[in-house]
Amino acid sequence: MQIKYIDDLLQTSITIRYKGHNLTIDRLVIDTGAAHTLLSSDIVAQIGIHYENGDRLVRSFGIGGEEYSFRKQIEQVQLGGFIMNNPFIDFGVLHENIDHINGLIGLDILKRGNMIINLHRMEMHPTFSHHD
Known part of the structure; x- marks a missing residue:
């Protein structure tokens, strides 16, 4: 999969599936400093993802300070040739x-796919193609 270098950030796209609906999300920063992937709740609302009773609230800390989000299980994430079910x-x-990006791809996905990031070719690929 191709990596784009935009605004001094490495960016790519993923496709997620939730309740049978697929959504491809562009302008995601490849963030090896983030423990968890974080997607914009505004973007995913179009396929019905929103906070519901029972969803876990998550507090995280980073350069921008303290952030709150909710964690939800979805059907699938596809990042290039890597597929992760029920993450x-x-x-x-x-x-x-940072309204010019739609989220961060963190180590939860990057490590599960054992992603290889080739900055010379501006490509990223998994060492295997499917994981559950």
């Missing part, structure tokens, strides 16, 4: 000053 993904509102 728990974090959803929330991103900082106002």
Whole structure:
């Protein structure tokens, strides 16, 4: 899969599936410093993902300070040739000053896919193609 270098950030796309609906999300930062993937709750609302009773609330800390999100199990994440079934993904509102990105791909997905990031070729690929 191709990596884009935009605004000094490595960006790519993923496709998620929730209740039978697929959504491809662009402008996601590949963030090896983030423990968990975080997707914009505004973007995923179009396929019915929103906070519901029983969803876990998550508090995280980063350069931007303290953030709150909710964690929900979805049917599938596809990142290039890597497919992850039934993952728990974090959803929330991103900082106002980073409205040009739709989320972060964190180590929860990058490590499960054992992703190889080739900065010379600006490509990323898993060492295997399917994981449950």
